[in-house]
Amino acid sequence: MCVKRGKTFIICGPSGVGKGTVVARLLASDPTLYFSVSATTRAPRPGEENGVHYHFLSMEQFERWIEEDQFLEHAQFVGNRYGTPQMYVDKAMEQGRDVLLDIEIQGADQVKMKRPDTVRIYVAPPSWAELERRLIGRGTEDMEKVKSRLARGKEEFAAAKDFDYFVINDTVDRAVDEIRAIMTAEHCRPDERIALIDQ
Amino acid sequence: MCVKRGKTFIICGPSGVGKGTVVARLLASDPTLYFSVSATTRAPRPGEENGVHYHFLSMEQFERWIEEDQFLEHAQFVGNRYGTPQMYVDKAMEQGRDVLLDIEIQGADQVKMKRPDTVRIYVAPPSWAELERRLIGRGTEDMEKVKSRLARGKEEFAAAKDFDYFVINDTVDRAVDEIRAIMTAEHCRPDERIALIDQ
Numbered sequence: 001m002c003v004k005r006g007k008t009f010i011i012c013g014p015s016g017v018g019k020g021t022v023v024a025r026l027l028a029s030d031p032t033l034y035f036s037v038s039a040t041t042r043a044p045r046p047g048e049e050n051g052v053h054y055h056f057l058s059m060e061q062f063e064r065w066i067e068e069d070q071f072l073e074h075a076q077f078v079g080n081r082y083g084t085p086q087m088y089v090d091k092a093m094e095q096g097r098d099v100l101l102d103i104e105i106q107g108a109d110q111v112k113m114k115r116p117d118t119v120r121i122y123v124a125p126p127s128w129a130e131l132e133r134r135l136i137g138r139g140t141e142d143m144e145k146v147k148s149r150l151a152r153g154k155e156e157f158a159a160a161k162d163f164d165y166f167v168i169n170d171t172v173d174r175a176v177d178e179i180r181a182i183m184t185a186e187h188c189r190p191d192e193r194i195a196l197i198d199q
Numbered sequence: 200m201c202v203k204r205g206k207t208f209i210i211c212g213p214s215g216v217g218k219g220t221v222v223a224r225l226l227a228s229d230p231t232l233y234f235s236v237s238a239t240t241r242a243p244r245p246g247e248e249n250g251v252h253y254h255f256l257s258m259e260q261f262e263r264w265i266e267e268d269q270f271l272e273h274a275q276f277v278g279n280r281y282g283t284p285q286m287y288v289d290k291a292m293e294q295g296r297d298v299l300l301d302i303e304i305q306g307a308d309q310v311k312m313k314r315p316d317t318v319r320i321y322v323a324p325p326s327w328a329e330l331e332r333r334l335i336g337r338g339t340e341d342m343e344k345v346k347s348r349l350a351r352g353k354e355e356f357a358a359a360k361d362f363d364y365f366v367i368n369d370t371v372d373r374a375v376d377e378i379r380a381i382m383t384a385e386h387c388r389p390d391e392r393i394a395l396i397d398q
Contacts, residue, residue: 190364
């Protein structure tokens with residue numbers, strides 16, 4: 001039973017839903033989990049370390065990595081490029097570690113196309129009113145930004161309907177338990193298990 | 200979050216794999232679980248109660264139920280008929296209870312055809328050598344019967360490759376935990392969850 005290969009789980013969800021807390025709790029509960037570090041062309045902010053917060057690449061390097069098909073997904077936001085390098089993901093999976101990707105929904109679609117065995121989990125708020133309360137509660141954004149994040153969340157929600165799983169983050173405990181159950185269940189798929197039994 | 204509808208989980212597996220113990224532990228751990236009682240035309244054995252061990256039907260009643268499409272699946276063994284009445288399953292599911300069906304693999308295929316949202320779990324032995332040891336260890340059958348059960352188990356194993364999940368019963372604790380994880384995960388499917396969020 002020791003030849004388990006890791007699986008990749010994508011965690012998507014609207015801004016303010018509490019994904020960061022859920023991911024932190026998942027990582028704390030299982031030290032073998034690998035959390036994918038994105039690559040970006042944006043400049044490091046004070047305190048950010050290369051390879052820890054991001055892999056910081058020049059635009060030239062980033063484009064070379066695209067040409068070399070080194071990204072599981074990549075996108076552009078406000079003039080900067082962001083991507084998920086596949087080599088770290090592959091290495092972790094080969095070591096039998098499960099991988100968490102915290103990426104945008106468009107990126108999730110790119111990964112699923114490339115790797116159909118990737119499991120996509122959408123973290124949803126218990127209600128849109130509650131998401132609005134959480135966004136306002138953070139106190140970091142003005143009302144206009146809250147409204148625009150909310151509108152984007154609803155748009156994404158419609159696009160997430162073909163995700164594999166929906167986890168409602170009403171309490172962090174429940175959301176974490178459900179994601180852990182999904183990870184356990186996905187390791188019980190026949191393709192992985194049949195190989196473990198002598199035939 | 201209170202409108203949850205129950206789901207049906209089929210537990211299949213070869214004779215001797217320990218399904219009975221696993222099912223008993225699942226039922227003990229969750230009193231809301233409904234374990235489906237089969238109908239049969241065979242005569243009750245001493246101590247067997249109608250509606251508890253089986254729904255005992257006459258051949259005439261059984262055939263009427265088939266005509267009325269009252270079975271999720273039915274089959275014939277050694278001159279007796281066995282079937283899963285759908286009314287008890289439906290009632291439990293409407294009450295929000297998950298349902299366990301401990302049935303043969305042919306029955307599992309019938310149920311899946313009729314109810315594609317049914318989840319099929321195959322409980323496998325860690326190895327065929329271990330299954331043989333368990334069958335011999337029960338001490339209830341001669342070697343010829345052990346060999347024939349083993350051969351049937353291997354045949355079924357090949358047919359179970361398109362099941363949704365494989366759980367390896369190396370330890371009962373692990374098998375029970377995995378089945379519970381599968382049940383939790385299957386309640387996180389988008390079709391069930393999206394309805395819970397106001398849109």
